[in-house]
Structure formats: C-alpha cells, structure tokens
Amino acid sequence: MNKRIWVLGDGQLGAMLAHAGKPLALDVRPVDIMTPTDEQLPLAPQDIITAEREQWPESALSLQLSTHPHFINGPVFGRLADRFTQKSLLDELQVATAPWEAVDNHSNTETLHQRYGERVLLKRRTGGYDGKGQHWLKQAENSVIPTDWRNHAIAEQAIDFDEEVSLVGARGQDGQCHFYPLTLNLHQDGILMASIAPLSRLQPLQAQAEKMLSTIMQGLEYVGVMAMECFRLGDKLLVNELAPRVHNSGHWTQAGCHIDQFQLHLRALCNLPLHRPQVNFQCVMVNLIGIDKDDRWLSLPNAELFWYNKEVRPGRKVGHLNLSAHNLQQLTDSIQQLQHWMPMQYQAPLAWILAEFAHA
Incomplete structure (x- = not known):
C-alpha cells in the first residue's frame, strides 16, 4: 500500500507536492481547508501530515489534520508564522537578522527613529506576504504607528541591502x-x-x-x-x-x-x-x-x-x-x-x- 501524505492546503504548492509524489509511489492528497465543511477525512494512524502554508483557519477539518500524531513539524508552523516568535528564535539561535523590537502600547515613533534610523519598517506579526502587511515609518514624512498595529506588529531597521x-x-x-x-x-x-x-x-x-x-x-x-x-x-x-x-x-x-x-x-x-x-x-x-x-x-x-x-x-x-x-x-x-x-x-x-x- 502506498504511503499517504495529507497536505494542509490545496493551492499550487500542494498540487506540485502531489505531482512530485507520483514517481515515488506516494499518495499525496492536498486538502481544501479554506472552504467550511463538516467533512472528516479517512485518516489512518500511519498517515503523514504536512502543510503548504504557515497559517490556516480553524475548522473541524484543519483540527483533524493538525492534531494528528504524524503532523510533521506541527509546533514549528505557528512559531514561524508569527514574526515576533520567528525573530525571537533567530536571536535565541544567534542567527543574524535585522535589528527589531515588538510594537506595543508604549512604542512611539520618536524612540523607534532614535534606535533604528530615519526609516523603520513595521510588519504585521501574522498574515503579511508578497508586500502586504507592511507600513513604513519615515521621519521625513512624520509617519505614525497605526493604532490597530500596536501589539500586532514588529518594527525593523531598514536594511540598505545589495x-x-x-x-x-x-x-x-x-x-x-x-x-x-x-x-x-x-x-x-x-x-x-x-x-x-x-x-x-x-x-x-x-x-x-x-x-x-x-x-x-x-x-x-x-x-x-x-x-x-x-x-x-x-x-x-x-x-x-x-x-x-x-x-x-x-x-x-x-x-x-x-x-x-x-x-x-x-x-x-x-x-x-x-x-x-x-x-x-x-x-x-x-x-x-x-x-x-x-x-x-x-x-x-x-x-x-x-x-x-x-x-x-x-x-x-x-x-x-x-x-x-x-x-x-x-x-x-x-x-x-x-x-x-x-x-x-x-x-x-x-x-x-x-x-x-x-x-x-
């Protein structure tokens, strides 16, 4: 019997995983977790679970997959999906990253500019990708921290990279x-x-x-x-x-x-x-x-x-x-x-x- 792998998500990455599994005789099954349903999957104890995304909506289906004992890397997804815990991990492991801090109720733009320079990039802790979920604080434009970003974002030093x-x-x-x-x-x-x-x-x-x-x-x-x-x-x-x-x-x-x-x-x-x-x-x-x-x-x-x-x-x-x-x-x-x-x-x-x- 072919080994079966379920994928949390059925976007293009899930489709390409399924395609890659065929030459290996692996039964890779992407799962639509964005459409609400009461359906339960026929999971077996030996099945393997992976994901094509870091975050997913909570539903009966996603809970069934994410609580399976063979959900590989289960604790990692949430940790890396949150930029605060991801950055904290990099600091803990002493892996170089841009200087940063959490944005909370006590954060103010003047202090952020003093610490990180004329341009400071705010990033939403979760959900931002492909340029979304970002907000620039530019001293020359007197930018301010959006009210609804406090406690939901980190601030990073702008990096003039090559x-x-x-x-x-x-x-x-x-x-x-x-x-x-x-x-x-x-x-x-x-x-x-x-x-x-x-x-x-x-x-x-x-x-x-x-x-x-x-x-x-x-x-x-x-x-x-x-x-x-x-x-x-x-x-x-x-x-x-x-x-x-x-x-x-x-x-x-x-x-x-x-x-x-x-x-x-x-x-x-x-x-x-x-x-x-x-x-x-x-x-x-x-x-x-x-x-x-x-x-x-x-x-x-x-x-x-x-x-x-x-x-x-x-x-x-x-x-x-x-x-x-x-x-x-x-x-x-x-x-x-x-x-x-x-x-x-x-x-x-x-x-x-x-x-x-x-x-x-």
Whole structure:
C-alpha cells in the first residue's frame, strides 16, 4: 500500500507536492481547508501530515489534520508564522537578522527613529506576504504607528541591502541537512518576480548560508524542506524571513536539479534516502503574476510552464516559467522574446535577468 501524505492546503504548492509524489509511489492528497465543511477525512494512524502554508483557519477539518500524531513539524508552523516568535528564535539561535523590537502600547515613533534610523519598517506579526502587511515609518514624512498595529506588529531597521538571496534546504529525520545552491531573487512591490540559480559569484556565501539554515533547522528539530530569505550586505547575510515549507524561490529546482524541492520534502517526511541534489544546469524562474496564459510561451525551446489554473487577478501568482540556461544564447533569445510578449511590469525583471547574465 502506498504511503499517504495529507497536505494542509490545496493551492499550487500542494498540487506540485502531489505531482512530485507520483514517481515515488506516494499518495499525496492536498486538502481544501479554506472552504467550511463538516467533512472528516479517512485518516489512518500511519498517515503523514504536512502543510503548504504557515497559517490556516480553524475548522473541524484543519483540527483533524493538525492534531494528528504524524503532523510533521506541527509546533514549528505557528512559531514561524508569527514574526515576533520567528525573530525571537533567530536571536535565541544567534542567527543574524535585522535589528527589531515588538510594537506595543508604549512604542512611539520618536524612540523607534532614535534606535533604528530615519526609516523603520513595521510588519504585521501574522498574515503579511508578497508586500502586504507592511507600513513604513519615515521621519521625513512624520509617519505614525497605526493604532490597530500596536501589539500586532514588529518594527525593523531598514536594511540598505545589495541584493536578495535565498537558500532552500532540507533536514532528514536523522538530522542530516542537504542544500541547494543559493538563489538570487528580484522582488517588485514586495512580490518575487524572478530567480536565478546557481550563480558562481554567490558561491563564496554558500557555506555561511548553509551554517545559518542548518542552525535553524537543527534548533527546531525540523524535518523537510525549509526556505531562508536573506539580505546580502557585502559578504554578510541577514535573515529576512523563514518559510517552513517548499518555497517560490525554489521552483527553479523543478527544471535544474535531479531532485526538486517538492520531492526532497516528501523524501524527508517519509524517511526516504536524502542527499545533496545534483544541479544539471543553471535556471531562471519567472513568476507569472496577474497575467493571462499565453501559449506562445510554450514555443520557447528552453521553457517549462507551470500554470496553476487559478482565476487571474492583479497581483495574484497564477503560474511560473522555468527557463534552462545551459545555452546562453538560447536563454538570451527566450528572454528577449518574452520582453515582446509580456506586459510593462515585466520589462524591468526581464532586463534584470539579461543584465545578470551579461555580467556573468
């Protein structure tokens, strides 16, 4: 009988986990936990539970899943979903992150500016992603703390970083950790637009990043794939955010590695053999955000399309393209073709990709 894994959430990450489970003969079943229902699932004692998100609404269904004895990493999700407890963990483990503090009834903007400078970023403790749940305090604009953010936010020092990178790794049940190469990311309005990996110029930072993420996963006794988003400041990394799950910046592994992040996560959960994934070639990932599906993308000889079959709305992730970069001329031609086909908001990210390879 195939091992059965239930996924809290049935979005694109759950769908890709289910797809990755098929070659391993794993029965991966994403569960819609956003639609209220009295349904109970036929869970068996040996089933495994994972999640594609850090938070979920409480319901009979989500409680049935999250209280199962084989809900792997159960205590970790809530701890990392709250930016206060996530930041506290990083400080406790002595992993570098931006200076911060909780925002409460005693917080005032003058003191925050004295401690952290002219620009201070407020982040909601829970729920904010893709640029949401953030509020800037700018001394020049006399910004104030929104009343309803007190006791529900943290304040961070603004970081003038050189660029954003991420590391995706996995920890097995035996405590061994395995990592993909560092990924270079470009965000626009707080939303990930494109990723490139691997890059030889990031290699000198690989050991530092692996030590940081290994410390975190070991400290949590975490099992499975975790993503660590970082700011690069010269030759130093600061953790921005952690995701206890497969991650958007790891999608390039579907094309570029012999074990992608989804299969690596399932292997770890099921105690199957783990080892460092082999990188077959360099990849570029382009997120498809708020745009209609265009079958012309399929004409690109080095492109793999992953379409999420969601309703297209502004700012919504509806798919991604993975472009292999083992042939530089072919990659350049494909990116230039996408510049002709894609709307204005894609011109800067596509130009960023071309510039990165021009300087490689």
